[in-house]
Amino acid sequence: MNEFELIQAYFSTLASKGAGRGVELGIGDDCAILNPPANSQLVVSTDTLIAGVHFPESTSAFDIGFKSLAVNLSDLAAMGAYPLWFTLCITLPDRDTQWIEGFCNGMAKLVQQTGIQLVGGDTTKGPLSISVHVTGDVPIGKALTRHGASVGDDVYVSGVIGHGAAGLNMALSGFDAPDDKRFDRCFLDALQRFNQPQPRLGLGLALRGIATSCIDISDGLLADLEHVLCASKAGASLKLELVPLSDAVMKSDLFGDKSEREKRLLACNAGDDYELCFTVPESKRESVEALAVEQSVILTRIGKVVEGASIVEEGGCVELVSLGYQHF
Ligand code: ADP
Ligand code: MG
Numbered sequence: 001m002n003e004f005e006l007i008q009a010y011f012s013t014l015a016s017k018g019a020g021r022g023v024e025l026g027i028g029d030d031c032a033i034l035n036p037p038a039n040s041q042l043v044v045s046t047d048t049l050i051a052g053v054h055f056p057e058s059t060s061a062f063d064i065g066f067k068s069l070a071v072n073l074s075d076l077a078a079m080g081a082y083p084l085w086f087t088l089c090i091t092l093p094d095r096d097t098q099w100i101e102g103f104c105n106g107m108a109k110l111v112q113q114t115g116i117q118l119v120g121g122d123t124t125k126g127p128l129s130i131s132v133h134v135t136g137d138v139p140i141g142k143a144l145t146r147h148g149a150s151v152g153d154d155v156y157v158s159g160v161i162g163h164g165a166a167g168l169n170m171a172l173s174g175f176d177a178p179d180d181k182r183f184d185r186c187f188l189d190a191l192q193r194f195n196q197p198q199p200r201l202g203l204g205l206a207l208r209g210i211a212t213s214c215i216d217i218s219d220g221l222l223a224d225l226e227h228v229l230c231a232s233k234a235g236a237s238l239k240l241e242l243v244p245l246s247d248a249v250m251k252s253d254l255f256g257d258k259s260e261r262e263k264r265l266l267a268c269n270a271g272d273d274y275e276l277c278f279t280v281p282e283s284k285r286e287s288v289e290a291l292a293v294e295q296s297v298i299l300t301r302i303g304k305v306v307e308g309a310s311i312v313e314e315g316g317c318v319e320l321v322s323l324g325y326q327h328f
């Protein structure tokens with residue numbers, strides 16, 4: 001199978017599963033032709049995934065396909081954007097069609113879930129690397145950003161924190177048997193969420209007009225909240241014991257003999273959770289509660305935006321230093 005046959009057999013097939021919103025011309029020409037929705041702004045983002053850095057080498061093709069799109073969709077969710085289109089630049093070590101099929105099936109799962117459509121890309125040979133570029137739309141002026149948090153706003157987080165940390169630990173320790181007696185259900189959930197993170201798209205859309213700032217947690221709660229604070233020129237006061245922690249972190253001995261507080265700090269500093277961290281004026285607490293019910297997601301108030309530039313623990317002056325993942 002040559003490059004063009006690969007594109008035809010796999011990537012074009014994947015494209016045909018998208019919703020095709022505004023797609024005048026998709027894969028096959030030199031460029032795609034796309035019609036943006038009226039009265040909207042386009043929101044774009046790119047993320048590259050490298051084997052051994054963004055996923056363990058042992059990760060299945062299906063999960064790599066799923067995750068490559070999921071992490072990009074998570075960025076759209078953080079902006080309150082609706083997913084429209086994506087491109088895929090993939091570098092493959094060989095023409096392993098079984099691997100490519102698994103990869104496309106993983107992506108297809110999210111394509112079917114969200115309607116986002118593959119509209120182009122590039123296929124090359126070399127060490128495995130995947131770059132996805134997503135485009136979404138928001139009504140003009142309605143995007144959620146990192147720079148809108150104000151002193152006095154409440155700080156919230158969606159879902160639970162620490163699935164990423166627990167899942168990575170489990171993946172690296174070779175755990176993959178669902179009937180492994182050493183582990184209970186929460187570990188399977190953590191591994192599943194680590195391999196197939198669910199972008200909080202519905203929540204992001206619903207937060208438009210409610211949240212003053214928003215970010216997705218890819219590098220760790222503390223590191224990502226710091227980005228919001230830096231952009232908003234403010235500080236935050238957190239109650240560490242309020243951070244909703246994944247059961248997998250609480251019950252796990254994968255992290256050695258650590259106290260609950262140490263585990264909590266570890267989870268807040270670990271990446272790959274893909275939850276949303278956002279700020280909301282106190283006057284909108286009821287809206288947030290209603291949203292949690294409507295979206296069937298746990299939304300937890302973990303602290304407040306305060307004057308300053310750092311994250312401190314409420315009631316004390318202990319500075320919470322982020323140790324988020326950095327490539328360089
Ligand atoms: P060109 O040489 O003009 O850049 P290519 O041969 O790279 O064109 O690609 C042919 C068509 O297939 C283009 O429309 C391109 O967007 C699409 N394409 C190539 N690789 C992928 C991929 N991995 N996923 C989706 N579309 C792809
Ligand atoms: Mg090309």
